Amino acid sequence: MLRLLKMLAAAKRARLIAHTSEQGEKGAIGENLLAVLIFLIPLLGQIVLSIDILREKLSIGERFLWLPAVWLFPVLGPLLYLLLGQRLSRYLARRPRRSLLPPAAL
DSSP states (O other), X not given: OHHHHHHHHHHHHHHHHHHHHHHHHHHHHHHHHHHHHHHHHHHHHHXXXXXXXXXXXXXXXXXXXHHHXXXXXXTHHHHHIIIIIHHHHHHHHHXXXXXXXXXXXX
């Protein structure tokens, strides 16, 4: 009977050791996946915003302002462009243009 109890205790310890080693491997995979996601999500966002900046009807000066801002400041640059750059360019595009010449007399 004592021998059976010792065998059960040893088996239980072996299962616990195997379980903790499996968790350790899953933890390492999870950490690597998290690191890849933390790196890739901003990178994909920067690529998409760069394409968007190049496709927008912005002046060359505005493009050269926003592109380095998006790439040099990985979180703040894209956020500022999404909040300020797009709204401002779309507002200016919708605004009716006034002619400098007076209307022609009929």
